[in-house]
Amino acid sequence: MGTHVTLQEELRQRAMRELGINVEFTPMGSAAVLQKAAANPNSFDLYEQWSDSINILWQAGAIQPLDIDRLNYWQEINPLTKTGKITPEASIGAGDSPNKLLYVQADGSLGATPTKQISFMPYVHNVDSFGYNTNFIEQGIPYETESWAWLLDEKNKGKVALVNAPTIGIFDAALAAQGKGLMRFNDIGNMSISEIDQLFAILLEKKRQGHFAGFWTSVPQSVDFMKMKRVNIQSMFSPGVSACKGQGIPVVYASPKEGYRAWHGVMCLSSNTQGHVKDAAYEYMNWWLSGYPGAFIARQGYYISNPERSQPLMSKPEWDYWYEGKAASIDLQGTDGKVSVKAGQMRDGGSYIKRFSNIAVWNTVMPNYDYSLDKWYELLNS
Incomplete structure (x- = not known):
């Protein structure tokens, strides 16, 4: 369950084909999806939205901790999620930078001190x-x-x-x-x-x-x-x-x-998800950081937490435009297959580093x- 911006049919079909599991998407507006998930953990196995939903879901007991050891690409996830800054010089911004909500502390609260359990898998942002x-x-x-x-x-x-x-x-x-x-x-x-x-x-x-x-x-x-x-x-x-x-x-x-208003995508496990469904949920989460989804969502202007794994699946003009802030050397297509970037255009706001700084x-x-x-x-x- 999540929002229209990431729950896209092409991703669902690809995940089912590659993982051999059945995946159903329930996309809704962001306020509706949060309200439903917080009130009823039975309504989803996995929840995906933005980090500002974490406190509400956590306090409602709607989600369970994730084990870092079961996330195949944890070591590749860049510092933005783990420290709140894309580079040491970047401004961290007011409010709940994702690192403040990430780690499950010994007392059951969420905080920035690293532990072996986290409240969400970082992905799009x-x-x-x-x-x-x-x-x-x-x-x-x-x-x-x-x-x-x-x-x-x-x-x-x-x-x-x-x-x-x-x-x-x-x-x-x-x-x-x-x-x-x-x-x-x-x-x-x-x-x-x-x-x-x-x-x-x-x-x-x-x-x-x-x-x-x-x-x-x-x-x-x-x-x-x-x-x-x-x-x-x-x-x-x-x-x-x-x-x-x-x-x-x-x-x-x-x-x-x-400055911008920043957000970080979160993928969370329902507190009621157990057994083989839980195993499948981890497979799906790991699939999201395996390369293809990151390359796909780059074409709508979203970043992924381990971009280097997606880079080989993007053309050089795509990577240069979406991540490096360089002018498009050719026309680029969006996720819908239509040209969304004309040759010669530069990304509004520049590079990944510039924007997140x-x-x-x-x-x-x-x-x-x-x-x-x-x-x-x-x-x-x-």
Whole structure:
């Protein structure tokens, strides 16, 4: 059970063929999938989503620890997950960097001190920002003029959408409010009650003024928003940007001067998964880091935790564009087989190292999450 961005039919068919096991995918919007998994561990064997779901699943007793010894490629997983930094010089970003949630401690809590058990298998990850249509908004300069503030700019009134995921959309909105100079956060990854009140007062006022055209719940819906010209600028995930480009919509994935909102994919084992099904689940997890899936999801702009194993399965132009930040030497296809990158184009934000060295905040379930959740639904329903 997971989201549309990774639960793709081509991967399911390939996994079944190579592993000789039956795999069923249940993709849903990110809020729905988390709610279902936390409430009912019987509803899945494996769960895959983002690291901000870990605290909720762990506290609900919905997932069980993974044994590092059963993960074939653990030693190949790069420092990003294990330390929170892609390089020693990179900014770690506010909030829950994945290393803080990774290791199961002796007292049963999760923390950054390495142990032999982990709460999730690290796999896909990326940095997110917003996408904007250059037919309507003048193209900015990456890391210099592109800013989260654009989401709240009066010039874009009525043509803005946010992602309807309470643990994600709140940070897009907070980065925008801070970037616009409307408020300051002491720690954007751990907002106080009064900061949450102030942020949602700003957003409610904007909504009353007709600033937002909608809140999308899935990647296909975000693509439709752009295609139907309902929005000119919105929160976006990389596959949505790729799909827009593949359909001829000139969407730029911004490299905000304030830094990105980062996320890390997690693959988790249901607390109820046992026996031969558990063995099959480990086989499937190991398959995800075996090379092919990493090469496949690179074509929608996602990174894998052990990229060197996927590199031989990507063409040199693909690797140079997606990982090295170099100009595409030929047209490149997305996961849907359509051209998503034209020859000569460079990846928005540059290389893997460059992008992950500029993190403002990680997707996080804050201590005041329950309070922010009420505020989020108040915003949606106002």
